[in-house]
Amino acid sequence: MMTRNVFRDLADLPDKARLGVNLIVGGLAVLAVRYLWPHVGPASFQRASTIFYHYSPDRHPSLEDLGIYLVAAAVVCLVSGAFIFLRRAFWWVAEHRDEESITELRFK
Numbered sequence: 001m002m003t004r005n006v007f008r009d010l011a012d013l014p015d016k017a018r019l020g021v022n023l024i025v026g027g028l029a030v031l032a033v034r035y036l037w038p039h040v041g042p043a044s045f046q047r048a049s050t051i052f053y054h055y056s057p058d059r060h061p062s063l064e065d066l067g068i069y070l071v072a073a074a075v076v077c078l079v080s081g082a083f084i085f086l087r088r089a090f091w092w093v094a095e096h097r098d099e100e101s102i103t104e105l106r107f108k
Contacts, residue, residue: 013080013083013084014084015084015087015088015091016084016088017084017085017088017089019081019084020080020081020082020083020084020085020086020087020088021081021085022081023077023078023080023081023084024077024078024081024082024085025081026077026081027073027074027075027076027077027078027081028074028078030070030073030074030077031070031071031074033070034067034070034071034074038067045066046063048066049063049064049065049066049067050063052065052066052069053065053066
């Protein structure tokens with residue numbers, strides 16, 4: 001069985017700041033759904049948790065698994081989005097720093 005290098009996979013992510021922002025917003029939306037849904041519609045959240053419990057891939061499922069998976073999905077979106085956005089910001093700063101140093105004259 002071959003193991004995958006997660007950091008090499010992160011390097012293959014697209015380098016678009018808009019994608020990073022969209023992933024961050026999506027992660028925050030999933031977190032909002034996770035924590036607001038039980039308060040706004042407790043019966044539907046309980047029904048969805050029961051359905052998820054019934055079809056859960058775990059050997060020992062619990063009714064809290066839906067919330068845990070929603071939080072895990074949100075964290076993955078937030079981390080991936082922050083990585084893409086900050087990587088793009090790093091390259092933008094590096095490119096503009098080089099342009100300033102080329103056009104800048106230092107006489108002393």
